[in-house]
Amino acid sequence: MTHETTEIQSPSAGSGLGEFASSQALTLGVELELQLLNTHHYDLTPYAPDMLALLKNTPVPGSIVPEVTASMIEISTGICTDAQDAYQQLAVTRDALVKAADRLNIAIAGGGTHPFQQWHQQRIYDKPRFKEVTALYGYLTKQFTIFGQHVHVGCPDADAALMMLHRLSRYIPHFIALSASSPFVQGQDTAFDSARLNSVFAFPLSGRAPFALHWEDFERYFDKMAATGVIQSMKDFYWDIRPKPEFGTVEVRVFDTPLSIERAAQLAAYVQALGAWFLSENPFEPSEDDYLVYTYNRFQACRFGLEGSYVDPVSSEQSVLREHIALTLERITPYVTAQSRPALQQLRNSLNLGGNDASWLRACYADAQQLPEVVRQAALRFRGAQP
Template sequence: MALEAFTTSSALSLGVELELQLVNTHDYDLAPYAEDMLRLMRAQKLPGSVVPEMTSAMIEISTGVCHSSAEVLSQLAQIRDALVRAADRLGIAVCGGGTHPFQLWHERRIYDKPRFRELSALYGYLSKQFTIFGQHVHVGCPDADTALRTLHRMSRYIPHFIALSASSPYVQGHDTAFDSARLNSVFAFPLSGRAPFVTRWSDFEAYFDKMTRTGVVKSMKDFYWDIRPKPEYGTIEIRVFDTPLTVERAAALAAYVQCLGAWFMRAEPFEPHEDDYLVYTYNRFQACRFGLDAIYVDPGSGEHLSLREHLLQSFERLAPYAQTLDATAGLALLRESVERGHNDARWLREQQQSAQWLGEVVRQAGRRFRADAR
C-alpha cells in the first residue's frame, strides 16, 4: 500500500482531539455509555466530531480545522457543553485526565467497531489496558519536507508537552509516583516511540514502503509514535499529551504547539540532527516521572537544567509569535502553572490527599470539566 500524498494545508492551522472518560455517578467508576452518548450527540449541530474509542467507556471529541487557539477553545467549549447536557440526561459524568484512577482493565469492553476488534485480536489484553486518555494536536505544515523538519525540531519539546499536560498519576487504584503513567501503557505497543530520522519526504516514502513490505504496517495509523506525520491532513500530529482536566488547558497546549511551530518554520532556530535522540528517551522518562520537577538535558549543548526553567525560557522566546498568533492568553495560563509548579497531576493528588477516596477525586474532576458549561 503506497503512502498517501502529503496534502497542502494552511501553515500553523490547528486541530485538537480529546479522549474523554464516561463515569457513573454512584461510585464514579467508568461506565459503558459510549453508544448512548453518541446517539444523543448525533442530534446536535456542532463543530468537529464525536466518535467512539477503543473501549465502551471512552469517547473522542475533535475540532474542525482552526486557525487560532481561541478558535480551538470556542469549538471545544461548544462540544463540552453539549456533552455535559447529554451526560446529565444519561445520569453520568464526563471527565478529563490521562487515566481513570481506579478502573480495572479486565472489566472493560471493546467497542464494537471492526478496527477495534482487529486491534483486540492482535494485541490481546493490551487493547483493554489501552483505556487511557490523551490529547492529540495537529499543526498544519506547508509542505512535506517542512513537516518532517518541524517534527524533528518539535521532538526536543516532548518533555515539555508531557509535563504541562500530565494528569495520570493513578492506575488501578494506586499512586504510581509518575505524573504521567499513561505513556507507560503506550510504550507497550511495538510501533510506539519516536519516528525515524529522515528529513526529506522521498526518504520517508522509501521507509514506509520498506515497512509495508514487511507486512507489519498497512497505514500510518499503525504507527503509535509520539509525533507522526498525517499526510492526508497536511499536518504533524503530537500524541504525548495526557487529556487535561479542562478544555481551557487543552486549548492552551495547542497555543504552545502553534507558537513553537511558528518559531521552527519561520526562524529555523536549529538544525534537527539524529543525535538529538540520544537523550530523547531519558528526557521523556524524566517528564513522565517527575512532571514539572524533571531534569532536562538539552540535546544541543548537553547542559542539564530544570525542565521548569527551560519551559519558562521557551515562553519568553515565543512571546513575539504568541502576539501575532493571538496565543498570549494560552501561554499565560501555562506560564502561571509552571511558575507555581502545578499541573493537573498535582491537582489530582491534592484532591486525594483531602478526600482520601479516589471516587471523590473523579467526582471533583467531573465538576472541573463542566465548571463553565451552560
C-alpha cells in the first residue's frame, strides 16, 4: 500500500480531495516509523540517507522512505489480506533493514519515542519539502521525531468509510493503550504510557474528524476548509483517524510504533476484526454524542494505558480499559479470519499477562537503570532476538 513519506505537511502541499477509490473491504495496509540508533551509545543517529542508498535496489513488498528527520525511516506493506499477510510482509522488510543496519554498524528499534534523544540535535532530512515544513512549524518539526504505526483498512465505498471512521473512533482508547510504547521523553519517565501523542496534539487540525456520515457532507466540509486557505489536501489534517480517498481506506493513526512486528500485526488484526464486525452487524449508529467523552477517554489511555478509565459514550458507564478491551475481543471473535486468529490470540494473551510495550520498557529500565541499555534491548526485540 502506498503512503505519504511524512505526516507533517505544509498547507501548500497536495491537490485536493479527489474521488474515493475502489477498495476491497477489510484489506489492510501497515506503516511503521522506526528509530535509527548509534550502537555505541544508542542515541538516535542521522543515517537515513545511508540506509536508503544501501536499500535502493532491495526488493521489499511495500516501500522504505525517509521521514522528516534523518534519524527516522518509514516502512510500509503492500495491500494485505489479513494479519498473517501483514506480518510476513513486514518480516521481509524488517530483515532487509536489519541486514543493512548491520553493514552500517547501526541498529533499528520501534517505540513511540526515543527515551533520551534531544530534539534540538536532530537534523531535517535534506528534501525541499521538509525544509518548507520546518520554516512553517519551527521547533515543532524537530520535536516531531516521534514514531507511530498507521493502519489502513479497506472500505467498499465512501459512505461506508465515514461510517467505519466514526465507529472506530469509539475504540481509539483501545488502540492507544494496546500500542503505548513511549513512556520516556528527554531522559525522563513522563508518567504517560503514550507521551508521543502529546507531541501530535501540538499540531493544528489534530484530534477528531468532523461528524459526517455521507461523503457529500464531508466534501462540503473539505471545500469550506480549502476555501479558507488553511488546507489544500487530506494531508493537512492530523486527525486520529482520517479517510484516505486515493486508497479507498480509513487510516488509524494513533498507534505508537510497537517494539516488534508481531505486535504491529496484532494491532492490524484488531482493526480488521472490528471492521468486519461493523460491516456484518451494523452494531450501533454513530452520533455526535459519541464525542462527548472522546478527549477524556483518549487522555486516560495515553496517561494510564490499560489501567485507564473508559466512559461508554451511550450508557455513561465507566470501566477499566483492560476490561473493556477484553469484552470487545470476545465480542468480535466470530469475525476474525482464520489467518488473523493467532495474532488476536496473542493480543488477548498479552492483555491477560498485564503488559503493553510501555510496561516492558519500564520493567527493562527498572532492571538496567540505564536508558541506553533499555534502547539496546528494544533494538534486539525489533530484530526478533528478544521475546
